[in-house]
Amino acid sequence: MKRVFLLATVLFFAVQVHAQEINWVSLEEAVALQKKNPKKIMMDVYTNWCGPCKMLDRNTFHNKDVVDYVNKNYYAVKFNAEGDDTINFNGQTFDNPQYDPAKANRRNSVHELSRHFQVRSYPSIIFLAEDGTWLTSVVGYKTPKQLELYLKLFKNDDHKGFKSQEDFTAYYNAFKPEFSE
Numbered sequence: 539m540k541r542v543f544l545l546a547t548v549l550f551f552a553v554q555v556h557a558q559e560i561n562w563v564s565l566e567e568a569v570a571l572q573k574k575n576p577k578k579i580m581m582d583v584y585t586n587w588c589g590p591c592k593m594l595d596r597n598t599f600h601n602k603d604v605v606d607y608v609n610k611n612y613y614a615v616k617f618n619a620e621g622d623d624t625i626n627f628n629g630q631t632f633d634n635p636q637y638d639p640a641k642a643n644r645r646n647s648v649h650e651l652s653r654h655f656q657v658r659s660y661p662s663i664i665f666l667a668e669d670g671t672w673l674t675s676v677v678g679y680k681t682p683k684q685l686e687l688y689l690k691l692f693k694n695d696d697h698k699g700f701k702s703q704e705d706f707t708a709y710y711n712a713f714k715p716e717f718s719e
Contacts, residue, residue: 603717
């Protein structure tokens with residue numbers, strides 16, 4: 539009986555952990571998925587050595603509210619800004635010709651796709667429209683409630699009504715977060 543209880547407990551927690559995972563895909567997969575079912579892309583641009591990137595992954599991208607919202611409303615892409623992947627995006631091929639495998643977990647050369655999106659610090663969260671055009675980059679560690687503002691802003695296309703920085707400031711000040719920390 540103890541074994542059955544133990545097995546049930548382990549399975550319960552395994553399901554709980556699995557239930558709080560963002561469905562990460564490659565950028566190429568996200569673009570292909572957009573053609574079948576248009577959604578915006580949220581791209582986590584990180585590096586292996588970046589402490590705030592690891593905090594974002596652990597604290598924000600495993601938050602149940604964030605996971606549920608992103609999985610329902612976005613295609614989520616995880617991109618190593620100093621990795622060695624070859625990526626095809628918008629008819630161009632991007633790679634990292636200066637990549638040094640010996641530095642895989644330390645500072646390495648910057649991937650061409652990072653330069654394309656003008657990423658200057660990590661973590662950065664890039665939002666792309668349904669047609670793959672760049673919307674914005676959100677720089678730095680964000681808590682679930684801080685990220686919620688951007689997730690809802692772009693999902694609902696509220697950004698399209700902004701004519702100035704003051705419009706964003708008014709949106710920011712009026713925003714009432716609902717996600718748990």
